[in-house]
Amino acid sequence: MKATLLAAAALAALATAAHAQDMPGMAMPPAGQQTPTGDPQGPTDPHAGHDMSGMEGMDMSGHTTATATDDAAPPAHDMAAMDHAMTSALGPFPMTRDGSGTAWQPDASPHMGGMGMHGDWMTMSHALINVVYSDQGGPRGGDKAFLAGMVMAMAQRPLGAGTVGLRAMLSPDPFMGAKGYPLLLAAGESADGKTPIIDRQHPHDLFMELSASYSLPVGERGSVFIYGGLPGEPAFGPPSFMHRLSAMDSPEAPISHHWLDSTHITFGVLTAGYVQGDWKVEASRFRGREPDEKRYDIETGALDSTAARISWNPGPNWSVQASWADIKSPEALEPDHDEARVSTSLAYVKRLDGGGQLAATLAVARKDKSPGPVLWGYLAEAAWAPNEAWTLFGRAEQVDADELSGVHGAPAVTVAKLSVGAIHDWTIRPGVKLGIGGLVSAFDIPGALGTSYGEPSAGMVFVRLKVG
Ligand SMILES: [Cu+2]
Numbered sequence: 280m281k282a283t284l285l286a287a288a289a290l291a292a293l294a295t296a297a298h299a300q301d302m303p304g305m306a307m308p309p310a311g312q313q314t315p316t317g318d319p320q321g322p323t324d325p326h327a328g329h330d331m332s333g334m335e336g337m338d339m340s341g342h343t344t345a346t347a348t349d350d351a352a353p354p355a356h357d358m359a360a361m362d363h364a365m366t367s368a369l370g371p372f373p374m375t376r377d378g379s380g381t382a383w384q385p386d387a388s389p390h391m392g393g394m395g396m397h398g399d400w401m402t403m404s405h406a407l408i409n410v411v412y413s414d415q416g417g418p419r420g421g422d423k424a425f426l427a428g429m430v431m432a433m434a435q436r437p438l439g440a441g442t443v444g445l446r447a448m449l450s451p452d453p454f455m456g457a458k459g460y461p462l463l464l465a466a467g468e469s470a471d472g473k474t475p476i477i478d479r480q481h482p483h484d485l486f487m488e489l490s491a492s493y494s495l496p497v498g499e500r501g502s503v504f505i506y507g508g509l510p511g512e513p514a515f516g517p518p519s520f521m522h523r524l525s526a527m528d529s530p531e532a533p534i535s536h537h538w539l540d541s542t543h544i545t546f547g548v549l550t551a552g553y554v555q556g557d558w559k560v561e562a563s564r565f566r567g568r569e570p571d572e573k574r575y576d577i578e579t580g581a582l583d584s585t586a587a588r589i590s591w592n593p594g595p596n597w598s599v600q601a602s603w604a605d606i607k608s609p610e611a612l613e614p615d616h617d618e619a620r621v622s623t624s625l626a627y628v629k630r631l632d633g634g635g636q637l638a639a640t641l642a643v644a645r646k647d648k649s650p651g652p653v654l655w656g657y658l659a660e661a662a663w664a665p666n667e668a669w670t671l672f673g674r675a676e677q678v679d680a681d682e683l684s685g686v687h688g689a690p691a692v693t694v695a696k697l698s699v700g701a702i703h704d705w706t707i708r709p710g711v712k713l714g715i716g717g718l719v720s721a722f723d724i725p726g727a728l729g730t731s732y733g734e735p736s737a738g739m740v741f742v743r744l745k746v747g
Contacts, residue, residue: 368435368444369494370502370554379522380512385628386595393747399436405747406430409530413460417735419478421461426451441495452482453574466682467537472572480532484574487544501555511548513563514588515604517624519543524638525660528670530741535676538644538656546578559590567607583607598626619647635664652691654679673699695723714743
């Protein structure tokens with residue numbers, strides 16, 4: 280516990296320092312540089328209009344948002360700079376559409392991160408650290424205090440006719456130990472290369488993403504891009520749970536993680552994509568094997584698996600995707616098994632008056648093990664922040680689980696879980712929030728498997744630091 284707190288303090292200091300550095304050179308022009316009346320061309324210029332809508336409700340660490348969006352339109356040259364800064368590194372769409380990897384989320388999503396301009400580079404940093412105590416009941420449960428979260432840095436700049444993007448994402452998860460934390464019904468990966476992790480969530484690797492991308496514009500609203508990561512995220516599934524607005528206020532991993540988004544840390548991925556307006560098609564080659572139990576290293580291997588995804592943002596509040604992946608030998612403990620996965624998801628985000636928001640995700644995935652059974656996973660989750668202080672969140676899931684008995688080849692059992700919780704945040708300085716939250720979980724586990732679990736209840740309490 281002491282080590283956990285020390286590590287938390289160190290990460291917090293790091294994240295705060297990174298954030299503070301961004302402050303002086305924010306992308307937004309300081310209020311003093313703006314012409315009070317603005318550029319009369321501004322509001323009627325289609326690009327300016329686009330910019331303003333992209334910036335609407337942006338949480339620029341609480342600094343210049345009001346000035347930029349409410350008062351006057353900034354001069355045209357600043358708008359141009361901002362236009363570039365607020366546009367995704369992957370194409371001519373608002374940066375708020377960027378989820379994890381190359382995944383999309385609704386355009387109406389709030390901006391995450393403190394931004395800065397350093398010459399031609401636009402940078403963004405963001406950190407979310409949870410100190411969690413998990414208590415999972417019943418004979419198969421357990422309890423543990425641990426650290427989870429992420430520290431993320433991004434940079435992008437024009438290069439030639441296009442845009443180059445870099446992203447690094449680190450996780451404090453390895454500090455929790457190789458066995459991860461108690462989480463009933465979760466399964467996947469291993470702590471020692473020999474025994475599967477069951478009823479626990481595996482820790483994520485220290486390096487969750489180290490990626491680079493390059494995009495070239497195609498016409499007014501289109502682009503082609505390439506993205507490479509070691510590790511990175513292939514074109515499969517919705518944005519990973521720690522990036523989903525509907526999920527990120529909860530410190531617990533979904534039990535459907537290995538259906539929907541467990542490929543988010545893939546040691547070796549290359550993706551090529553084409554964007555046209557609100558549509559994107561992309562395909563990846565990647566290494567199918569999930570990360571091994573050594574959580575501090577960089578792994579390598581052949582890019583032996585394939586994924587493809589089509590995404591559509593039909594309006595500012597919506598994002599839809601359908602994806603397919605053919606994964607070679609994902610589990611080290613079942614090396615002879617390949618998996619074909621199919622997923623589709625629908626995400627919704629609406630900004631509410633008073634600074635809050637509503638976010639929801641529905642997702643389904645089908646996992647076809649070969650040899651082995653077909654396993655379905657379902658997820659419905661939502662987070663409602665009626666104001667800037669409170670967020671209420673919930674998640675319902677059902678999966679066909681074949682790993683919970685610990686017996687290789689055992690028939691799948693359909694299990695379900697419901698979690699609801701809340702967090703209260705305090706803004707301790709601009710761009711830095713400290714929150715205290717909790718959640719409770721209930722389970723539906725039928726048959727003999729259910730007997731082995733007793734009638735468990737579970738919960739977590741947590742303290743969260745959010746920077747940017
Ligand atoms: Cu994961």
